[in-house]
Amino acid sequence: GQNIDQPTEMTATEGAIVQINCTYQTSGFNGLFWYQQHAGEAPTFLSYNVLDGLEEKGRFSSFLSRSKGYSYLLLKELQMKDSASYLCAVVDSNYQLIWGAGTKLIIKP
């Protein structure tokens, strides 16, 4: 079967750095997305990785290791507005998105 694992919840302090991990087992791999979702709102795109390595975009970076079936999202200089759920999703061999349950990130002052 297909499986995406992420921690259910994480807590971090404003101004700090946090890393949210995602491991996956899917039928095929055509890329991995990270989305941010604030409570009651729709997911919004953060990053897309299809090759191994680190993609940096401002305060957010995403890393992929295809051989390990592993990705992480790194958030730097945390702000209160970063409190949200972060969803990992893998594009499988049929070009469908397989979604994780999301990691709820709580930022404390």
Next chain:
Amino acid sequence: DTGVSQDPRHKITKRGQNVTFRCDPISEHNRLYWYRQTLGQGPEFLTYFQNEAQLEKSRLLSDRFSAERPKGSFSTLEIQRTEQGDSAMYLCASSSVRDSLTYEQYFGPGTRLTVT
């Protein structure tokens, strides 16, 4: 605004009633997806269209659920004989498929369904 739109944003209905939701994707996108999301979970795939063709339907989708995209533009999702377990956020997303690559999915604001 050229983003994905959904209507209505909220729907409260009594058990046993039928409901229909509408999604208008980004105009140049040829793929349209329907998802269901409950609290604390990621989006759960329901079905998707490429142009007007419905290419895949989740096994989780009972025969009470049906979706259409008659002209390859907007789509409707109908739930017949609603049950309390149908209460969820229904999300629509669209994407553009070019050269066998799937680009990011853009989500609409969702329709929150409450079945009483």
